[in-house]
Amino acid sequence: MWNSTSFIIISIMKKSRTFMEAQKRFKMMQDLRRDLHMHPELGMQEHRTADIIARHLEKLDMEVRGGVAGTGVVGLLKGHNNGKTVALRADIDALPMEDKKPVSYASSIPGVAHSCGHDAHTAILLGAADILSSLKHEIEGSIKFIFQPSEDTLPGGALPMIEAGVLEKPTVEAIFSLHLNSHFQEGFAAAKSGYASTSSSTFSLTLQGRGGHVAMPRQVVDPIMMAGTVISVTQSILPKKIDPGDPLIFAYGSVHGGSAPNIIPDKVTLTGSIRAGSPEKLDEIIQLFKDISEKTADLYGGECFIDFTRGYPSIYNDPELIEIWKKAASAVVGEERVLLLNHVLTTGDDVSYFHKKVPGVYWHLGIRNEKRGYNHPLHSPNFDFNEEVLVYGAAIQVQAVIDYLKFGTHK
Known part of the structure; x- marks a missing residue:
């Protein structure tokens, strides 16, 4: 009772x-x-x-x-x-x-x-x-x-x-x-x-390079370096695009690429989640992430492909x-x-x-x-x-x- x-x-x-x-x-x-x-x-x-x-x-x-x-x-x-x-x-x-x-x-x-x-x-x-x-x-x-x-x-x-x-x-x-x-x-x-509450989306980013032997760096386009740059730049820049006090979660959940220590892979795939304080802010962060990924891939001579799966608004x-x-x-x-x-x-x-x-x-x-x-x-x-x-x-x-x-x- x-x-x-x-x-x-x-x-x-x-x-x-x-x-x-x-x-x-x-x-x-x-x-x-x-x-x-x-x-x-x-x-x-x-x-x-x-x-x-x-x-x-x-x-x-x-x-x-x-x-x-x-x-x-x-x-x-x-x-x-x-x-x-x-x-x-x-x-x-x-x-x-x-x-x-x-x-x-x-x-x-x-x-x-x-x-x-x-x-x-x-x-x-x-x-x-x-x-x-x-x-x-x-x-x-x-x-x-x-x-x-x-x-x-x-x-x-x-x-x-x-x-x-x-x-x-x-x-x-x-x-x-x-x-x-x-x-x-x-x-x-x-x-x-x-x-x-936050608006959310998951993402899968594939950075496409050109694989080869680690001893021949001029002949490869290294997607691991592309991935490292994207991770570093997004974690440095994206938080500065949010007003103080506004929520933003931009997190990487997995990094997949490579099969051996002496082989540069053809591609690396990053997955993660984004949460922002409004649908409009989520749209803004997604666009910035796409811009960073595309410019990074272009800088290294590679390509990128991004898929987003929207969560609840x-x-x-x-x-x-x-x-x-x-x-x-x-x-x-x-x-x-x-x-x-x-x-x-x-x-x-x-x-x-x-x-x-x-x-x-x-x-x-x-x-x-x-x-x-x-x-x-x-x-x-x-x-x-x-x-x-x-x-x-x-x-x-x-x-x-x-x-x-x-x-x-x-x-």
Whole structure:
């Protein structure tokens, strides 16, 4: 059962109505989370997960649509009067990795684990759906519950769901999503207005030279020297193209070339990743990288070939919705535990595609608790958290929906 002494926050704040409603559903959310945690499914393979979600929503007397973009599920809750439509979204997929936690609810599927918290996101959203369904006689408007597959596997599940019409009939006017985050202390809620995550791309650069014997340097075009120059110049110049405080990650992940100590190879291939604070800045860095690579290859008398694979674009949090979310979160956890960030986080999420279509807020639910050993980062085989935070997640999402339908002005 819920341990009210687990968080200091509970002893010093006045409990909101939404918190108390979420608290009543703690055991339900915990059971759901543990079930999903023990039976994780990879992106676009979440058939069991989707079935559990659909059956839960159907019990709440919602319009339920399954098989959306493969394994997605959407529930529609209509209030007693017409009004705006707001959405809550959760990702439902697991990761291709081992679960090494010594707990009774560890993954039962070898090589698959919920180490990014998507089991919690799903349980929180189902808890929120349960609460809002019980309050539908007070709701003026509609709420969509979007359970999205395959966030952790490119190209992601958000775009296919959008293409399947999840933001239409009725038209969604705002969307709220959350993510567990071990960077923030347990029971805190954090978000950034404006661009809130990086835009990313991976690359593969092949530098083509002319191989030969190391003893005959005039007869070769050395791609190893080209690669060394490109690495040195990009690491020296690119950081200077970013304003102080703006995020930039430009990292090489592999260097492949050569087969013997006395042979200059024909080519060298570099792979790596780029992350920048906005789509426009990412475009700028990619162009600079292409220019450096081409000019370097030309200087040595070689050629270069570059392939880019775009990741998810930056998440943009709507400033007006951030204010609504801030007040909602403050009502649940207290104003002192709501953090408005002034820096972009270097992680990404394909919720950004939803935000390109409608105003949205993507926020972080803190789970770090050093004393209890909950300090492992996302994607760690030992990732876990105090499940009592499920109550905070559900309560804040519900409060944000209620406040938006009352006070939001997006049309």
